[in-house]
Amino acid sequence: MFKKIILLIGIVLCTFQYSYSQGSPDYTGGLKVKLNEDGSKYFRVISWAQFWAQYNDDVPDDVSKTNLSIRRARILLYSQINKDFLILTHFGLNSLNANNQSPTGLGESSQLFFHGVWVQYSLGANHAIGGGLHYWNGISRLNNQSTLNMMTLDNNRQSWATIGLSDQFARHIGIYAKGSFGKFQYQVAVNESLTNNLQEATDPVANGPAVYAGRRLLGSKDAGKNFAGYFEYNFMDKESNFLPYKVGTYLGGKKVFNVGAGFFYHPDGSVRANADGTLEGENVAIFAVDAFYDAPIGDNGSAITAYATYQNNDYGENFTLGQTYETGSMLYGHVGYVIPNADKKIKFQPYALLKTRSIDAIDDNATSFGIGANAYISGHNSKLTLEYQNTKYGDNDAQGLLTLQAMIYL
Structure with a gap:
């Protein structure tokens, strides 16, 4: 196992040894192009890539235990002609690997698509409205998580x-x-709900579990819209909400303590079939409460980051899909510590996470724990992460997964 870990680290370091970037964990980096002298008219470009090397010992004999992939490759651009208007465009790809690559780069499952396109209008200094393909989600801080600065x-x-x-x-x-x-x-x-979703080929069976197919089976009039919201109070330093992306860790750069609550509600989002085959809609309702703390400890460069959330998921009676979406509840938390270091440029941050979920469909629980460490070469702009996570689902045997990530963002 130790030799395999060293091999993975070597692969990633060789891949990224010539990469370097400047910046901070907040959204003040990127390439900003001023369109006038005072900078009130501008556009900004942010680009990032995350490369994964994974080791999984629990695979069939003919499957490699070590795999390489591009977890994310993204470009985000936003611009303001004046303080009253903003447009944002975000595109890229996710989880590109040997199994979903296309010989000509045209495969539907692995190539570029728009992650977000929206326009926004300011209503004074502290409020705004907007529309488009957006990321202003409800539920929790993690449902609005930035992928640039996760702990x-x-x-x-x-x-x-x-x-x-x-x-x-x-x-x-x-x-x-x-x-x-x-x-x-x-x-x-207030949003439109997807018609052709992950269950587009699944129909409810008599007296069976709910299927997330409300808009497809019941129509857009009754099941076409969903509603979401998230609300939080900043007890210490106030975080920016200029963009929706929540910071995972400030590495002690701010002193933040926030408490939040959020929801997602989709009337008739799921569908069940009665004994005679009659379809009935079931409301999808998800809500969560959470707390986030990030602060320096003393003046020696150490810092702590902690997060905890309780989330209740009602996707309909006994709903389950791929051990990921399930009617039940969840408790999740993680904590990390920045180790004091005389070299202010390089930071090390070990962390741990724990999650437990109750699952109605199997009348049992799923538990996960993980330990990991971040090595920040230039804040979040250049970092390495090594994490081991172990998950047990119901009566199944526990499975462990070791992942090494190299990330660069400009």
Whole structure:
């Protein structure tokens, strides 16, 4: 095992040894092009890539235990002609690997698509409305997580609770409003729900579990819209809500303590079939409460990051899909510590995570724990992450997965 870990580290370091970038964990980096002298008219470009090397010992004999992939490759561009208008465009690809690559780069499952395209209009200094394919989500901080500055290797998967069910990769087409009243921040949205989702080929069976197919089977009039919101109070430093992407860790660069609550509601989003085959809609309702703390410890460069959330998921009676989306509840938390280091440029941050879920469909639980460490070469702009995560689902044997990530963003 130790030799394999060293091999993975070597692969990644060789791949990225000539890469370097500047920046901070907040959204003040990127390439900013001023269109006038005072910079009030501008456009900004942010680009990032995450490369994964994974080791999984629990695979069939003819399957490699070590795999390489591009977890994310993205470009985000936003611009303001003046303070009253903003347009944002975000495109890229996810999880590109040997099994979903196309010989000509035209494969539907692995190539570029728009992650977000929206326009926004300011309503004074602290409020705005907008519309498009947007990321102003409800539920929790993790459902609005930025993929640039996560503390853990990746986001908690069950927190992105609607991906491919009601939305396109965590983005809905809809309208939103966002803003703040002092240290209280809010975001709410009314969205269209996806028709051809992950269950487009699944129909409900008599007296069987719910299927997320409300818009497809019941029509857009009764099941076409969903509603979402997230609200939080900033007890210490106020975080920016200029963009929807929540920071995973500030590495002690801010002193933040936020408490939040959010929801997602899709009337008749799921469908069940009665004994006689009659279809009935079931409301999808998800809500969560969470808390986030990030602060320096003393003046020696150390810092702590902690997050905890409770989430209740009701996708309909006994709903389950791929051990990811399931009616039940979840407790999740993680904590990380930045180790004091005389070299202020390089930072090391070990962390741990724990998750437990109750699952109605199997009348049992799923538990996960993980340990990992980040090596920040230039803040979040250049970092390496090594994480081991172990998951046990119901009566199944526990499975472990070791992942090494190299990330660069400019």
